[in-house]
Amino acid sequence: MSESLLFGYAAADISPDRSVPLEGYEERLAIGKGNAGILDPLYVRALALRLGDAELLLITLDLCVLSPDQANALRAAVSARSGVVTERVMISCSHTHSGPVTFDVWSTGIGNRPTASRPGVAAADVAVDDPVGRYVATLTETVVTTACNARFRLRPGALSHASATVGLGYNRRLERPDGTVDMLFSLWASPDALPVGPIDTQIPILSIDAIDTAGRASYCDPTGPRGVVLVSCPVHPVCLGKRSRVVSADYPGALIGAIEAELPGHAAMFMLGACGDVQPMISTQENPKGATIIGRTAGYAVLTALAAKRPIRVDTLDVVEESVDLRDLAGADENSDADRPGRLTTVTIQSFAVGSAAVSAVSAECFTEYGPIVRRESGWDAVLVATNTNGWSGYIPTADAFRLGGYEVDGAVGDGKPPSSFDTLSSIAVEQLRRLREGVIPTRRSPD
Numbered sequence: 001m002s003e004s005l006l007f008g009y010a011a012a013d014i015s016p017d018r019s020v021p022l023e024g025y026e027e028r029l030a031i032g033k034g035n036a037g038i039l040d041p042l043y044v045r046a047l048a049l050r051l052g053d054a055e056l057l058l059i060t061l062d063l064c065v066l067s068p069d070q071a072n073a074l075r076a077a078v079s080a081r082s083g084v085v086t087e088r089v090m091i092s093c094s095h096t097h098s099g100p101v102t103f104d105v106w107s108t109g110i111g112n113r114p115t116a117s118r119p120g121v122a123a124a125d126v127a128v129d130d131p132v133g134r135y136v137a138t139l140t141e142t143v144v145t146t147a148c149n150a151r152f153r154l155r156p157g158a159l160s161h162a163s164a165t166v167g168l169g170y171n172r173r174l175e176r177p178d179g180t181v182d183m184l185f186s187l188w189a190s191p192d193a194l195p196v197g198p199i200d201t202q203i204p205i206l207s208i209d210a211i212d213t214a215g216r217a218s219y220c221d222p223t224g225p226r227g228v229v230l231v232s233c234p235v236h237p238v239c240l241g242k243r244s245r246v247v248s249a250d251y252p253g254a255l256i257g258a259i260e261a262e263l264p265g266h267a268a269m270f271m272l273g274a275c276g277d278v279q280p281m282i283s284t285q286e287n288p289k290g291a292t293i294i295g296r297t298a299g300y301a302v303l304t305a306l307a308a309k310r311p312i313r314v315d316t317l318d319v320v321e322e323s324v325d326l327r328d329l330a331g332a333d334e335n336s337d338a339d340r341p342g343r344l345t346t347v348t349i350q351s352f353a354v355g356s357a358a359v360s361a362v363s364a365e366c367f368t369e370y371g372p373i374v375r376r377e378s379g380w381d382a383v384l385v386a387t388n389t390n391g392w393s394g395y396i397p398t399a400d401a402f403r404l405g406g407y408e409v410d411g412a413v414g415d416g417k418p419p420s421s422f423d424t425l426s427s428i429a430v431e432q433l434r435r436l437r438e439g440v441i442p443t444r445r446s447p448d
Contacts, residue, residue: 005314005354007157007208008048009224009267010149012142014062015041015247016100019131023064023105024097025242032245034131035100039246039288040253042099044143045269046150047208047228049354054317055084056352057147058230058359060269062249063093067103068346068363068391070136075390077140078147087321089147090350090361092389095272096237098248101132102139105392153222156211159312161357161382164203164305168298169235169278171197171368173406181406186241186284199278200234200371204384205302206357207309227266229259231302232359232384234273234371239291241284248288251280254295255302262303271359271386274370276395276408312381314355316439320432321350326425330418344394344415349428353436357382360429361389366396366422367408373426378433398422 019034042062049056057078066074071091079086174182174195184193210226237250249256252270259268282290326345348363358380362370364387371385394415395408402409402419412421 003052004156004211005159006050006154007228008150008153008155008222009046009228010146010153011043011045011267012146013041014044014139014142016135020100020135021132022098022245022247023101024099024238027242028245031243035247036245037247039098039248042096042247042249044146045267046147047230047269048147048150048154049317050154051314051317055088055151056317056319056354057082057084057089057151058352059089059091059143059147060271061091061093061143062096062253063099063102064095064097065102065105065388065392066091066093068348068393070103071363071391074140074143077144081144082148082151084151088319090352090359090386090389092271092361092386093392094237094249094252094270095388096248096250096252098240098244098246098250100135100247102136153224155222157208158211159314159355159357160207160209160309161312162205162207162305162309163382164205164301165201166203166298166301167199167201168233168294169199169275169280170195171199171277172279173197173277173401173404175404179404181404183407185279187281188285197277198368200273200275200368202234202371202375203298203302203305204232204375204382205305205309206230206354206382206384207306225265225267227263229263229266229268229302229306230271230384231255231268232271232273232386233298234275234368234385235278235280235294236275236283237272238283239280239285239294240288241286244286246288248291251291251295251298254292255299258296258299259302271384272388273385274366274368274387276365276367276387276397277401278368312355312357316353316355318353318436319351320436321348322428322432323348324424324428326417326421329424330420345417347393347396347425348390349425349432350390351429351432351436356380358433358436359384359386360433361386362425362429363389363391364393364396364425366425367398367401369398370396370422370426374429374433377430378437380433380437383433396421396425
């Protein structure tokens with residue numbers, strides 16, 4: 001008898017108290033300490049998969065970012081408690097800009113650097129008696145416990161895939177005739193602007209449904225939902241803006257709520273697609289209605305697509321993970337400033353293979369062209385691209401974007417990333433998936 005795919009799911013609230021400041025907008029540093037309370041709760045969600053002796057743990061967090069060090073420590077903690085090796089643990093942040101601060105983003109090279117009059121919001125090694133440090137310490141225990149709970153709730157499941165097509169966003173980089181770039185962070189603030197840059201309109205979907213092979217009564221089932229819907233949406237979670245101080249999952253929370261409301265007994269999970277330069281159509285404003293509209297639009301598009309979902313045979317659970325320093329893989333002409341310290345040039349690329357479906361993850365914010373390239377060139381039945389996963393290493397613009405400059409490019413250049421970064425990472429992701437598809441598992445590669 002062939003082995004069956006087993007899955008388990010668990011979730012827990014990770015909302016901060018009012019003492020913890022919010023991440024996502026540097027302007028909030030001038031508004032005040034802490035936050036204004038919870039608009040909608042934040043969650044950690046964990047999906048455990050097992051096939052024979054092979055296991056995978058996929059964990060999603062309603063957080064803006066984790067530093068690479070924080071993500072590595074969290075994965076190691078999950079591994080130590082659960083027994084699942086670290087390489088088979090994936091931790092992905094939704095990138096909501098209304099979630100709590102976890103480390104000092106503003107001194108890493110993205111945006112304006114801190115000054116004496118405008119310090120960073122929190123140090124990465126902050127003491128536990130600080131609100132941020134206290135929150136991160138509590139978060140670690142909650143994530144580890146939730147991951148282990150998911151692993152203890154295994155039941156047989158059937159996997160299927162679908163894809164929704166919906167235009168939720170616009171490219172915020174507007175190229176002017178003189179070759180300069182304007183940043184359109186909100187259309188409501190720029191009513192005459194006509195964004196024409198590329199966007200990704202695909203929302204890949206994986207769905208797992210419980211199989212009641214024994215015909216037992218429902219009260220004999222493991223606790224937890226009887227199905228899980230996993231989506232990858234390529235639009236920044238920035239419906240709420242810099243003047244909003246409420247805690248919120250932003251549109252991913254509304255997306256998940258719409259799916260779960262219409263599929264009783266099922267849970268939903270969100271991963272951020274490649275959207276480093278893409279805003280939602282309603283973005284960076286204070287009215288929470290925008291997040292509800294964008295999220296429900298995406299959720300109902302997913303529900304519609306599930307009507308045509310197709311089964312996936314799961315005969316393997318494999319993983320590949322590589323960490324690369326982009327400076328080491330760049331040409332000599334790109335490394336003139338390679339010795340400057342404080343960079344985010346090390347990026348982790350991790351791929352999960354679940355039968356003929358895959359999750360391709362990268363620890364950075366890649367421009368929107370990344371998702372279609374990885375899906376198209378990998379040759380898989382279904383690929384969910386997940387950015388901002390296993391840590392946050394800043395922006396990965398395309399080579400053309402480096403030529404034009406702009407906000408994201410300024411950050412990438414400040415980090416020390418070469419113009420070849422986008423092509424390097426997309427090639428590694430495609431190669432990982434190709435080797436997984438062919439059953440040739442490469443040796444893990446890490447920077448010296």
